[in-house]
Amino acid sequence: MHLVIGNKNYSSWSLRPWMALSMAGIPFRETVIPLDTPDTAALIARHSGAGRVPVLYHGRQVVWESLAIMEYLAELFPEKNLWPKTISARAMARAVSNEMHAGFSALRNACPMNIRRAPKPVPLNDAAKRDIARIEQLWRECRAKFGKGGKFLFGRFSIADAMYTPVVSRFETFAIPVAEDTRAYMDTILNTAAFRAWREAALKESWIVPSDEVD
Ligand SMILES: N[C@@H](CCC(=O)N[C@@H](CS)C(=O)NCC(=O)O)C(=O)O
Known part of the structure; x- marks a missing residue:
């Protein structure tokens, strides 16, 4: 590979x-x-x-x-098991992954990924705020429905987590104010050996x- x-x-x-x-x-x-x-x-x-x-x-x-x-x-x-095992979890994992792939352009434009950036907020327009709210809601729904077996969106790490890893980094480096459960999920990603490397x-x-x- x-x-x-x-x-x-x-x-x-x-x-x-x-x-x-x-x-x-x-x-x-x-x-x-x-x-x-x-x-x-x-x-x-x-x-x-x-x-x-x-x-x-x-x-x-x-x-x-x-x-x-x-x-x-x-x-x-x-x-x-890069996709979750059950068809229902897999369908949702694919939906959230596609939503990321095709969308959230307001957030992506306002907050480009920049790993070395010292955390600091920027003014966000309404569209970017809507993107952030939608992402928090998505993560919450995945965790509530399928996240019981672990700390990732579908319990174990999946492609859905990979898709949202750069968003986690953006939330961190743009000091986006987030809910407690969002913060916990961000810490899960930020603390993986892979992301640290x-x-x-x-x-x-x-x-x-x-x-x-x-x-
Ligand atoms: N839809 C593509 C997007 C890939 C993409 O936009 N990559 C950027 C880097 S993150 C790129 O190659 N840009 C080329 C350039 O800046 O010249 C994918 O999911 O792989």
Whole structure:
């Protein structure tokens, strides 16, 4: 397995499959392509016609798009239970994952992922506040319906948690005021060995992407 990703400090889409691989204990190597440099487009074009990272290589198979990569991993390693076991939990996990993949643009625009950012709030418009409220509600519903067996959204770690890991980081670094149960879920993600390792590597990076540096 070989995962091509963007800078760990900024590349939220890369973090998702990287979390899934790491949390599942699937061995892989990585190539990091710095975003927003004069060479970025050419470097990514070697791997992706879409011009985006992440990209996963597995033998002759190439998979792009974060969620498609994680679906591939779930099929390849069914014993890792990357999706929850029951059809009902799986349906909800897929719905919340797709909602993340397709949405929350107001929050994403207002609060770009920036792991090294010292926690500090920014003014949020109503759309971003609505996104945050919706995410808190989603996490609460997942935990209430299917979270009894553990601390993740569906008890054990799943792709749904991977999808929301960058949101957890944004909530943390933009000092978003959240409910107690949201805070507890954030701490679960932030304290995983996988996220800590990603963060540690991100903090060692020196690349700056000005458009993702929000004051
Ligand atoms: N829908 C894609 C989005 C991927 C994406 O937007 N990746 C960003 C980095 S996080 C990228 O490759 N940007 C290219 C660039 O900045 O030139 C996915 O889920 O993988």
